[in-house]
Amino acid sequence: MLETQWQGYLRSDGRKGIRNLIVVVYTVECASFVAHAIARNEDDVHVIGFPGCYDNAYAIRQMLALITHPNVGACLAVGLGCEYTQPAKLADAAAASGRPAEWFYIQDAGGTNPGIARGKAALASLRARIAGVQKVPMGWSDLTIGAECGGSDGTSGLAGNPVVGKCFDLLVDRGGSAVFEEVVEMIGLRDVLRSRAAGPHASRQLESAYDKAEEYCRDVRQYSISPGNFAGGLTTIEEKSMGAFAKSGSRPIQGVVRVSEPLPHPGLWILDSVPDPHFMQFGYTNPNDSEGIIDLICAGAQMVLFITGRGSVIGSPIAPLIKVTGNSNTFSRMSDDMDFDAGAILDGRQTLDEAGLSLLMLVREVAAGRPSKPEALGHREYFLTYKHQQTPSLAAGCRA
Amino acid sequence: MTTELNPVAKSAIRINQADNVATLLDDVEAGSVTIRGPQPPLEIRAVEPIARGHKIALMSLEAGQPVVKFGVPIGLSTAPIQRGQWVHLHNCRSRLDQRSGTLDVKTGAATDTPYA
Numbered sequence: 001m002l003e004t005q006w007q008g009y010l011r012s013d014g015r016k017g018i019r020n021l022i023v024v025v026y027t028v029e030c031a032s033f034v035a036h037a038i039a040r041n042e043d044d045v046h047v048i049g050f051p052g053c054y055d056n057a058y059a060i061r062q063m064l065a066l067i068t069h070p071n072v073g074a075c076l077a078v079g080l081g082c083e084y085t086q087p088a089k090l091a092d093a094a095a096a097s098g099r100p101a102e103w104f105y106i107q108d109a110g111g112t113n114p115g116i117a118r119g120k121a122a123l124a125s126l127r128a129r130i131a132g133v134q135k136v137p138m139g140w141s142d143l144t145i146g147a148e149c150g151g152s153d154g155t156s157g158l159a160g161n162p163v164v165g166k167c168f169d170l171l172v173d174r175g176g177s178a179v180f181e182e183v184v185e186m187i188g189l190r191d192v193l194r195s196r197a198a199g200p201h202a203s204r205q206l207e208s209a210y211d212k213a214e215e216y217c218r219d220v221r222q223y224s225i226s227p228g229n230f231a232g233g234l235t236t237i238e239e240k241s242m243g244a245f246a247k248s249g250s251r252p253i254q255g256v257v258r259v260s261e262p263l264p265h266p267g268l269w270i271l272d273s274v275p276d277p278h279f280m281q282f283g284y285t286n287p288n289d290s291e292g293i294i295d296l297i298c299a300g301a302q303m304v305l306f307i308t309g310r311g312s313v314i315g316s317p318i319a320p321l322i323k324v325t326g327n328s329n330t331f332s333r334m335s336d337d338m339d340f341d342a343g344a345i346l347d348g349r350q351t352l353d354e355a356g357l358s359l360l361m362l363v364r365e366v367a368a369g370r371p372s373k374p375e376a377l378g379h380r381e382y383f384l385t386y387k388h389q390q391t392p393s394l395a396a397g398c399r400a
Numbered sequence: 401m402t403t404e405l406n407p408v409a410k411s412a413i414r415i416n417q418a419d420n421v422a423t424l425l426d427d428v429e430a431g432s433v434t435i436r437g438p439q440p441p442l443e444i445r446a447v448e449p450i451a452r453g454h455k456i457a458l459m460s461l462e463a464g465q466p467v468v469k470f471g472v473p474i475g476l477s478t479a480p481i482q483r484g485q486w487v488h489l490h491n492c493r494s495r496l497d498q499r500s501g502t503l504d505v506k507t508g509a510a511t512d513t514p515y516a
Contacts, residue, residue: 154423154453157470158413187496192472214496223497230508233423233453235467235487236494239474246470309453346413346425 002174002360006368008138009073012098016142017070018302018367020133021046021318022126024076024119025063025090028053028083034106035078038119045123046317048294050384055084058387061260063090065298068097069318073130075099076122078115081107100129141175141266143367146296146304146319147247148181150289153232153309155343157243159326159355160307163342165249166356167305167363172251172268179263179299180248181271181292183213184224184285188238189245190214198252198267205256209272216274216285224286228310247307258391260298271299278388290314291383293321303366305359313337315379320372322362339373410446412456413437416471421455421487423469428456433484447484455487467492475500 008016022042026035026049039045048066050059067075067090075094077087087103094101102122106115147164149156168178186193190210197203217223223237234240254267263269273295274285286292289312296304297319305322306312311330315321325331328343340359344350350358366372412422414437422435428446433456435442450456455469461481466473478501479491489508494500502512 158415158423188474188494189472217496221498223494223499225497227503227508227510230489230503231506233451233455233488235455235489235492236475236500237497238472238494239469242470242472242474 002170004364005137005139006364007135008142008367009070010134010136011070013068015070015300016136016138016302017072018138018143018369019071019318019320020044020073020130021071022074022076022123022130023048023067023069023072023318024078024123025049025067025087027077027079027085027087027090030080030083031078031106034112034115034119037112037116038076038078038123042123044127046380048317048382048384050085052085052386053083056386056388058259058389058391059384060085061391062294062298062384064093065260065300066294066318067094067101068099069297070300071302071318073099073133074126075101076119076126077101077103078119079103079105081105100126102126138367139174140171143171143303143363144177144179144263144299144301145171145363146179146181146271146293146299146301147307148289148292148296148304149185149244149247149307150292150314151308151310151312152229152234152240152243153327153330154234155326155346156307156309157234157240157246159342159346160309160324161243161246161326162352163326163340163345163355163359164247164305164307164324166352167359168247168249168268169251170356170360171363172249172266175266177263177266177269177300178249179257179269179271179296179301181273181295182224182244182286183209183270183272183274184217185237185244186210186241187214187217187223188236188241192242192245193253196248196253198254202253202255206253206270209256209270209274212272212276213274213285220284222284232310247305257299258389259295259387261391262300269299271295272389275387276390287385288383290316290381291385294382294384303363303372305363307342311337313374313379314381315372315374315377317380317382320366320375321379322366322372323374324359336377337373409434411436414439414458415469418468418471420457420459420461420468422458424450424452424454424456427452445484447482448486450486457481457483457485457487459483
């Protein structure tokens, strides 16, 4: 059962996708209406975009990571025509990665309706060009899975997150990659983090990411805990941190990657999405759950596990979101939205090991093409925003 | 499932044997609670009503002592806490988050933000 393969889509960089999507990317809020209208009633077309007119290197790195994601086969970039961010350059980058790509400006196309018509025509052409993409066998070692939590309650740290952690252990032991973020939800856990480092280099990366996050939280006087968390029984950020950290499982942490950086090799990784100091001082670390999920997808996750005790009704573009809850009441109350009931381990219906394995089997089904609940409902929420991180991999420019 | 068959037997989970609090799996009135976890089940008496997901003290604490869950300190007691008492915002604070002592104990809402 665990030695399994399914069919995936081979990309030119060797990565494999579990979906073959067309992504429409818009380069300013002014183009967002037309972009969404182009994608309407097109099941294999997802939309992302950046609202700002003034460009931002961090957001551009995100868009580049998303339009060259393994689940994406083709790209259509849509601009208004006067913004800083260049749709032509995005389309060029997608084309350079071996993906069919087109772009246009709505001002040149003649406005809303001609723009929509131009986009719909582009989709038909792109779809025809990716219909023959090579399908290849795919297994655990080709998979990267992200984990994020939101709307946590007292069950998240007891059931939802530990079951995801167990699923991560099983994936990593089979050569796969796992990535989780929310360093601001590791506050209070400096020693715990160090004890999990795979080696001295990883340990230094973890300490540095931790120290930056704690300083950030102290400076802005905001910790990643909300009234709903307190009402649900969590008392301090340290308590929430330990519960959130349970989703990492028990395997060594290979190191820290920043937003839009690929994972250097398989294994378990932490994603640091906390802003670095910058003269603009922009960027809240975790403005909402959708932003964190997008960060994990930018790291190459083909699928994301989202743990929510209280319940949530978001999904994600590009990589399917699987909703896990440790609260069986939430699971039955929001059954159309929830994929997996980890609450079974609290009343003794399943052991942690059994639940981790069942979740991995669900991951396999979704990887093989079964839509997750949010995916089937059409949820495609995303959030790209101004932020700054010192990430050296791209040539400087665009007010890095 | 026995917790559902017998409404009297309420339960809570102690995650690590070093923990001095356990997390309630059921809403409890004052009365007996079964503590499950890495050690053999233990009965303790809740001295007040405690909601599901909230914490019960497994031993008495002086003010200023670490509250331990998951085997690590999750905060400090701000008042004496007796065994069986509810442990939350009214008697436990973060060692880092300065606002944690200002929150409404029932709703968790901030009380230090002016609305007028």
